Amino acid sequence: MALIDLIEESVVRAPLKASGKEDAIRELVDVLVAAGKITDAQTVLRAVLDREAKGSTGLAEGIAVPHGKTAAARELTIAIGVSPDGIEFGSLDGQPARLFFLILAPPDQTGPHIEALAEIARMSRSKAFCTSLVACRNPAELVHMFKDE
Amino acid sequence: MTRPIRKIMVYVDGSEQSITAAQYAIVLAKALGAELCALYVVDTRALAELVKSRIFLEAEQDEYRRDLDGDASRYLNHVRELARRKGVPVSTEKSSGAVHVEIKAKVTELGIDLLVLGEISQIRSRRDELYNETERAMRNAQCPVLVAKGEDKIWDLYEALE
Numbered sequence: 294m295a296l297i298d299l300i301e302e303s304v305v306r307a308p309l310k311a312s313g314k315e316d317a318i319r320e321l322v323d324v325l326v327a328a329g330k331i332t333d334a335q336t337v338l339r340a341v342l343d344r345e346a347k348g349s350t351g352l353a354e355g356i357a358v359p360h361g362k363t364a365a366a367r368e369l370t371i372a373i374g375v376s377p378d379g380i381e382f383g384s385l386d387g388q389p390a391r392l393f394f395l396i397l398a399p400p401d402q403t404g405p406h407i408e409a410l411a412e413i414a415r416m417s418r419s420k421a422f423c424t425s426l427v428a429c430r431n432p433a434e435l436v437h438m439f440k441d442e
Numbered sequence: 443m444t445r446p447i448r449k450i451m452v453y454v455d456g457s458e459q460s461i462t463a464a465q466y467a468i469v470l471a472k473a474l475g476a477e478l479c480a481l482y483v484v485d486t487r488a489l490a491e492l493v494k495s496r497i498f499l500e501a502e503q504d505e506y507r508r509d510l511d512g513d514a515s516r517y518l519n520h521v522r523e524l525a526r527r528k529g530v531p532v533s534t535e536k537s538s539g540a541v542h543v544e545i546k547a548k549v550t551e552l553g554i555d556l557l558v559l560g561e562i563s564q565i566r567s568r569r570d571e572l573y574n575e576t577e578r579a580m581r582n583a584q585c586p587v588l589v590a591k592g593e594d595k596i597w598d599l600y601e602a603l604e
Contacts, residue, residue: 344502347499347501347502348499350496350497352495352496352497358497360497385496400509401513402456403506403509403510403513404455404456404457404485404510404513405456405457406506407485407488407489407492407506407510408485408488410488410492410497410498411485411488411491411492413497414491414492414494414495414497415491417495
């Protein structure tokens with residue numbers, strides 16, 4: 294399944310209210326609960342934070358890709374967050390993260406999980422596209438940006 | 443006249459679409475008296491890309507690689523079982539690397555006459571077209587390619603097979 298097929302307004306938070314790393318992840322997890330994509334927020338949060346504890350998923354250029362493999366996700370799931378002011382995420386380049394992709398998948402969907410992450414890795418190389426996403430003021434704009442790409 | 447399709451290969455990636463493709467390949471192999479081969483490719487290129495981009499840690503890459511190896515066995519076993527139920531012999535191949543490159547190589551190596559692929563996700567952008575592995579396999583394979591669409595019809599054909 295293509296990444297684009299997973300993106301809908303209900304899984305986007307723009308702008309994020311959080312100002313810290315853990316709160317940002319928690320806010321995105323809550324977005325997925327509200328969208329009916331996951332039920333056990335605590336298990337998901339623990340999986341994602343455990344992964345972050347091993348090494349930050351904050352990349353360069355203000356992008357962060359927190360992710361986790363957990364049975365609490367029934368299928369491959371994504372939440373996207375935008376923080377125009379940026380959030381300290383322990384990123385590679387020391388810059389605050391502004392664009393967040395939370396990716397979750399159950400343990401038996403490794404292939405699609407990797408495909409989705411690889412798609413984000415490729416997308417993150419397009420600075421212009423990522424800048425456009427960060428400029429989105431609401432979920433509808435961001436979804437439109439993806440679908441219209 | 444020589445039979446045009448003697449060797450069929452179906453690419454299985456674990457998606458529902460690829461399982462539908464496997465069912466159709468079984469139907470075709472039986473109808474045509476062709477040999478059938480199922481291929482799964484462990485996408486190590488994507489794994490390497492994730493480490494390079496720092497999304498994955500090295501240890502994470504190893505863990506996901508093991509998961510993918512497990513997926514390969516599980517899905518190829520599933521195709522074997524689907525074929526066994528219909529009395530169709532099937533050989534299986536597991537490979538690793540870039541998916542479209544491996545598919546192309548196996549088509550040549552095994553002398554495949556027809557490659558069967560699952561339905562391709564809707565291509566919404568030039569980027570999709572460049573990176574969708576099934577799309578790339580379809581364009582690059584050096585043999586006729588059949589895209590198995592119509593899940594319900596294929597299911598009926600498979601079920602009706604004696």
